[in-house]
Amino acid sequence: MSCCGKLRAALRQQTITEPVRQAAPYPSAGFAARAVEFEYSGLSQLAVTGPLTGVVYRFRGQGARLLVDGSDARSLVAVPGLKAIR
Numbered sequence: 316m317s318c319c320g321k322l323r324a325a326l327r328q329q330t331i332t333e334p335v336r337q338a339a340p341y342p343s344a345g346f347a348a349r350a351v352e353f354e355y356s357g358l359s360q361l362a363v364t365g366p367l368t369g370v371v372y373r374f375r376g377q378g379a380r381l382l383v384d385g386s387d388a389r390s391l392v393a394v395p396g397l398k399a400i401r
Contacts, residue, residue, distance in 0.1 A: 360376060361374040361394075363391060
């Protein structure tokens with residue numbers, strides 16, 4: 316019969332030689348690299364996180380305008396109260 320105690324001791328002595336890698340952020344989709352200006356028409360404030368860049372865009376109230384990274388622009392068009400300005 317084998318002893319599992321030796322196996323446990325061997326496992327404790329092992330060290331991880333490869334560093335743990337974090338996932339890379341979403342790459343730019345490349346479909347619209349330049350910034351797009353958006354205008355907010357809602358009455359209160361609005362914060363939207365860009366799905367590709369992770370940038371939080373904060374619109375402070377009605378009529379607020381912000382430049383949005385082009386890679387996030389297609390998603391922000393679908394947010395009620397936001398309109399791309401051309």
